[in-house]
Amino acid sequence: YSSMARDGGVSCLRSSETMRVGIGGMESPPLDLDEVHVLAVDDSLVDRIVIERLLRITSCKVTAVDSGWRALEFLGLDNEKASAELDRLKVDLIITDYCMPGMTGYELLKKIKESSSFRQVPVVIMSSENVLTRIDRCLEEGAEDFLLKPVKLADVKRLRSYLTRDVKLSNANKRKLPEDSVPVNTSLPPPPSPFTISPVSSDSSPPLTISPESSDSSPPLSPLEISSSPLSSPIDDEDDDVLTSSPESSSAPEESPARRQKMRSPLD
Amino acid sequence: MDTLVAQLQRQFRDYTISLYHQGFLDDQFTELKKLQDECSPDFVAEVVSLFFEDCEKLIGNMARALDQTGNVDFSLVGSSVHQLKGSSSSVGAKRVKGLCVTFKECCDSQSFEGCVRCLQQVDIEYKSLKAKLQDLFNLEQQIVQAGGRIPQVDI
Numbered sequence: 001y002s003s004m005a006r007d008g009g010v011s012c013l014r015s016s017e018t019m020r021v022g023i024g025g026m027e028s029p030p031l032d033l034d035e036v037h038v039l040a041v042d043d044s045l046v047d048r049i050v051i052e053r054l055l056r057i058t059s060c061k062v063t064a065v066d067s068g069w070r071a072l073e074f075l076g077l078d079n080e081k082a083s084a085e086l087d088r089l090k091v092d093l094i095i096t097d098y099c100m101p102g103m104t105g106y107e108l109l110k111k112i113k114e115s116s117s118f119r120q121v122p123v124v125i126m127s128s129e130n131v132l133t134r135i136d137r138c139l140e141e142g143a144e145d146f147l148l149k150p151v152k153l154a155d156v157k158r159l160r161s162y163l164t165r166d167v168k169l170s171n172a173n174k175r176k177l178p179e180d181s182v183p184v185n186t187s188l189p190p191p192p193s194p195f196t197i198s199p200v201s202s203d204s205s206p207p208l209t210i211s212p213e214s215s216d217s218s219p220p221l222s223p224l225e226i227s228s229s230p231l232s233s234p235i236d237d238e239d240d241d242v243l244t245s246s247p248e249s250s251s252a253p254e255e256s257p258a259r260r261q262k263m264r265s266p267l268d
Numbered sequence: 269m270d271t272l273v274a275q276l277q278r279q280f281r282d283y284t285i286s287l288y289h290q291g292f293l294d295d296q297f298t299e300l301k302k303l304q305d306e307c308s309p310d311f312v313a314e315v316v317s318l319f320f321e322d323c324e325k326l327i328g329n330m331a332r333a334l335d336q337t338g339n340v341d342f343s344l345v346g347s348s349v350h351q352l353k354g355s356s357s358s359v360g361a362k363r364v365k366g367l368c369v370t371f372k373e374c375c376d377s378q379s380f381e382g383c384v385r386c387l388q389q390v391d392i393e394y395k396s397l398k399a400k401l402q403d404l405f406n407l408e409q410q411i412v413q414a415g416g417r418i419p420q421v422d423i
Contacts, residue, residue, distance in 0.1 A: 046319050046355040053303045053311060099350070128354050150296045150358045153303065 036163055037089075040064040041071045041096035041108065042126070047149070051095065051126075054156040060093075068103030068111075071096070077115050091121055093163055095147075098127035098134065106138055113142045124159060126151060273416035280407045284421045287404070292397055297360025298423065313405050316398075319359045323394040326352045330387055334380070345383060346375035352390070364393050 038060045042048045048064045055062045065071050072078040075089060094112060098105040105125050113119045122144035127134065135146045147155050270278075287293045297312075304311040326348045333344045353368035367390045374382030408418050 044322075044351060044355055044358070046315060046322055047358050049315055049318060050300070050303075050358050053308070057303055057305075128357060149354065150299070150360075152296075152299045 035059075035061055036092045036160070037061045037063070038093045038095060039071060039074060039091050041066075041068060041094070041100070041105065043067060043097065043100045047097065047126075051151060051156075054151060054153060055095075057153070058156050058160045060160065068096070068100060068105070068108035071108055072111060075112075075115075075118055077111060077118065091118065093122050093124065093144075093159065094118075095124040095126060095159075097149075098125050098138070099129075106134075106141065109138060109141050109143055122163065273411060273414045276407060276411045276414060277416060277419050280404070280411060281419055281421050283404055283407060285423065287400060288423045291362050291366075292400060294360045294362040295423075296358065300359060316359055316361075316401055319355050319361065320394060320398050322355050323352065323364070323390075327387065327391055327394075330383075334383055334387060340378075340380060340383075342375045342378045342383070346372060349375055361394070361397055364390060364397060367393055 036059070038055050040048065040051045040055065040062055042051060042064070043066050045066075048066065052062045052064050063074060065074055069078065071094070075091065094108075096105040096108050105127075109123050109125065112121065112123055119142075123142065124145045124147060125135075125138045125143050126147045126149050128149040130148055138146055145159065147159075288297075300312050300315060329348045330345050333341055333348070349368050349371045353365055353372065356362075356364040356368060367386060371383065371386035371390060374386050411418055
């Protein structure tokens with residue numbers, strides 16, 4: 001698959017199954033509830049390969065493209081006319097890098113939310129920089145979630161679990177079913193040690209530390225601010241989405257800091 | 269008396285641990301290993317190989333930009349550094365990533381000497397990591413060829 005992904009264009013893994021014809025609009029649930037189709041957008045080849053693998057290993061079908069323009073092209077949004085055609089693609093999730101040349105992930109998010117065909121599709125933004133104003137802006141524009149790079153398996157599993165719930169249940173309630181409460185990794189995550197939680201590497205640090213090279217001049221949050229939401233459990237971050245999202249609608253922009261800062265499971 | 273497999277497995281374990289202890293790799297490399305299985309047994313090797321190609325390309329871009337004597341476009345260098353920082357972060361190349369942080373600062377402050385120094389260091393560092401990971405993958409191959417299993421190393 002890596003040779004397909006290299007060309008920088010659309011890489012369709014399991015190409016026979018990546019495209020589906022949606023009839024009647026995006027509201028109807030897909031026929032196979034387990035086959036979630038994700039459109040991944042990232043200009044970095046290495047990151048594209050990694051995100052593809054992360055998604056495939058969590059049973060998603062993936063289409064990976066290298067720019068916002070190609071994403072719009074893939075979605076059929078690159079021309080002006082409103083799309084009323086039946087050959088609409090079934091896309092269950094769009095995950096995009098923020099910093100991309102040409103069109104940023106934020107601009108792509110806006111275009112998706114402006115489109116009638118795809119505005120219901122959850123959009124997740126990924127960024128290597130933990131900039132609160134950036135995160136806020138994306139959430140306000142309707143992004144479902146914000147992942148701090150480097151993206152880990154736990155992050156994608158979390159996305160996957162609430163995505164399937166949305167697809168299966170027709171309401172916006174994202175209650176997590178008990179059997180999915182804790183992802184079971186086949187290999188044990190490393191215990192906290194100087195080597196896994198490094199004070200030097202900022203982007204891979206747990207949510208309580210802020211990247212020192214953040215380009216934004218806003219002051220770093222203290223750990224208290226991040227975990228201040230009364231709804232978040234300090235023990236098991238996995239339940240954050242359940243607790244914080246249940247009283248709100250699924251696209252509420254006023255996400256708690258705990259939710260938007262929750263980039264890692266405590267198992268890291 | 270140790271079998272060949274046991275010896276190789278011990279070497280592999282020790283070498284892996286030393287790479288983490290010496291700061292060459294961080295937990296993101298561990299994350300990549302989680303994505304490897306029987307269906308994708310060479311996933312980590314493939315990703316790091318792409319990463320090293322990326323290094324070569326980006327370092328070339330930076331060198332060319334810095335070579336424009338008197339007319340260095342530091343934002344261009346900076347954007348290549350940003351990309352390198354991103355991909356090194358994604359594969360767990362901890363030292364390379366750390367150097368990129370310093371490098372970015374030199375770009376931001378438009379320090380030519382600082383940038384040249386960082387460029388040299390980054391070049392040395394990625395090549396050093398490449399050699400070490402090649403040794404690690406060779407050990408894996410030797411274990412498999414000797415009929416053993418590659419041990420899971422908990423850091």
